[in-house]
Amino acid sequence: MQVRDLSKYSGLNLKLNTKKHSLILGDALSKVSPAIRFLKEIKEVLVEKELSSPAELYYMYRDMHKIKDAERLAKHKLRYDVTVIRPGRLGNEFMKTAGHYHPGDFGELYEVLSGCAWCLLQRRNTGDERIIEDVILIKAKTGDKIVIPPRYGHILINIEKEHLVTSNWVSASFHSQYELYEKAQGAAYYIFEDSLGERFEANPYFKEVSRIRVALPAKEIKKFGLVSGAPMYSLLYKEAGKLDFLNNPLKYDYSDVFVFL
Numbered sequence: 657m658q659v660r661d662l663s664k665y666s667g668l669n670l671k672l673n674t675k676k677h678s679l680i681l682g683d684a685l686s687k688v689s690p691a692i693r694f695l696k697e698i699k700e701v702l703v704e705k706e707l708s709s710p711a712e713l714y715y716m717y718r719d720m721h722k723i724k725d726a727e728r729l730a731k732h733k734l735r736y737d738v739t740v741i742r743p744g745r746l747g748n749e750f751m752k753t754a755g756h757y758h759p760g761d762f763g764e765l766y767e768v769l770s771g772c773a774w775c776l777l778q779r780r781n782t783g784d785e786r787i788i789e790d791v792i793l794i795k796a797k798t799g800d801k802i803v804i805p806p807r808y809g810h811i812l813i814n815i816e817k818e819h820l821v822t823s824n825w826v827s828a829s830f831h832s833q834y835e836l837y838e839k840a841q842g843a844a845y846y847i848f849e850d851s852l853g854e855r856f857e858a859n860p861y862f863k864e865v866s867r868i869r870v871a872l873p874a875k876e877i878k879k880f881g882l883v884s885g886a887p888m889y890s891l892l893y894k895e896a897g898k899l900d901f902l903n904n905p906l907k908y909d910y911s912d913v914f915v916f917l
């Protein structure tokens with residue numbers, strides 16, 4: 657069994673079985689079973705729609721928490737999820753998630769527990785969904801936090817040859833909306849691996865797509881209690897107020913959450 661310890665960056669008793677692509681949950685954690693995202697479910701968002709493997713792409717452990725924290729989570733209307741994304745390629749595309757928007761102005765907060773994450777954010781025009789006004793590619797390393805500002809749809813991309821494991825804090829008040837990514841057959845850009853490295857192609861579904869702005873996550877965001885490398889699960893205890901932006905997104909400014917390259 658190949659096991660990777662995720663406790664340092666998650667602050668939870670959590671391990672990854674890389675052979676089974678599954679998490680090993682410590683005793684104190686709620687026993688959540690993963691929702692599996694199958695290849696056949698996300699074919700619409702892939703360039704190569706005839707692929708047949710791998711059959712399973714990623715595993716979503718929704719509402720993971722220490723059993724003793726259930727009430728605290730409910731009180732703050734928060735949910736903590738962990739996602740395990742397999743290494744590999746989808747034809748020539750990098751391994752990726754299906755992509756979704758949130759209803760209203762809800763944002764999100766991601767943390768990289770293992771591997772490197774690219775997160776492709778896009779904001780659509782409110783009057784015409786086929787116009788993408790802004791595209792940001794966040795390149796995050798293990799321990800980094802990625803704040804998803806209001807109204808940005810997002811996909812996660814695993815460019816490495818190892819598993820990508822992320823956690824996220826999100827408001828418990830809504831469900832993600834996958835329809836616009838399915839309708840568009842993917843995000844604003846497809847990202848391929850070729851002999852020279854990565855290659856970006858704008859998705860022809862869109863009438864207008866802005867150029868990609870590349871950024872790194874800020875290493876420290878004091879107002880949200882975030883420091884790269886420090887587990888964000890522990891905010892739940894003394895600093896749950898720092899996560900208020902997830903339920904009251906428009907009260908906050910997001911101009912300092914990325915460092916543009």
Ligand SMILES: [Fe+2]
Nearest residue numbers: 756758764832
């Ligand atoms: Fe999300």
